[in-house]
Amino acid sequence: MPSYRRAATGVAALSAATALVGLTPTSAAAHGAVFNPVSRVAACYAEGPETPKSQVCKDLVADSGTQPLYDWNEVNIANAAGQHQALIPDGKLCSANREKYRALDWARMDWPATSVAKGPFDFKVRVTAAHAGTMTVYITRPGFDPTKPLKWSDLDATPVAVYNTTRTATDGYYNFTGDLPARNGRHIVYKVWQRNDSPEAFYSCSDVDFGGGTTVPPVKAQAPTEAKIAAGATLSTVSHAGHGGDEQAPALSAEAAGTPSSPLLPALAGAGALAAFAGGSLLLSRRRNASAA
DSSP states (O other), X not given: OOHXXXXXXXXXXXXXXXXXXXXXXXXXXXXXXXXXXBBHHHHHHHHXXXXXXXXXXXXXXXXXXXXXXXXXXXXXXTTOTTOHHHHSOTTOTTTTTOGGGGGGGOOOTTSOBEEOOSEEEEEEEEESSOOSEEEEEEEBXXXXXXXXXXXXXXXXXXXXXXXXXXXXXGXXXXXXEEEEOOOOSEEEEEEEEEESSSSOEEEEEEEEEOSOOSSOOOOBOOOOOHHHHHHHGGGOSEEOSOOTTOSSOOSOOTTOOSOOHHHXXXXXXXXXXXXXXXXXXXXXXXXXXXXXO
């Protein structure tokens, strides 16, 4: 075989390997959001990313686009490992310091809210992937000012609920009961879900109203329906299929550099095989030519 044809064969094989890697899916896994009390991202997704109704959700889409809403179940830090306060600065708690979700940190009085009262409260978290871990739920202290960005010091040190999550979730939900203290007016319920099978953690802010405040009654927050979730899944950049509480770290977070490990491995293996085949073909051709000579 002439040298130029041997070279072309090698290039074609290597090109095929490169194409195989390029076509490998790289979507990240995503894991859930609080549906009662309704989290900010869930409330805006329920309104509809393309046709939001409340002004704050309209402004979110104008600022950040619709993708943060279609990715409602992905407010996470891949390598938190319990270092929440070290990784998330004051004023960035609701977004988990993720630029993609920056609008969730806005200190505004018009976020859709859930009406609550002192006493037992049934929390409901919609999960698209169940994991073993601990879900810790906090509420802001008395006198909290919702017109200022949320700080760690704004949270009451005593959680209103602590729930140990398992690798299964009934009908896609974690349901557990907490106890809300006496408050007045608008407050924020803040959830931290730390996995114990990986360093990944998830975060959310839910606006609640105890009544008795001097503000205008809030827009009532609505959680997404199952039909709404299904309808938007194909427009999400993260997995909505769930993976049964696997013990793998998430593929990547928005700011992480690097390539997801699990889906890439088969592609690399295929690429390696093609490259090896190309190299072997060249070597065999050279040996045959040398023998013929």
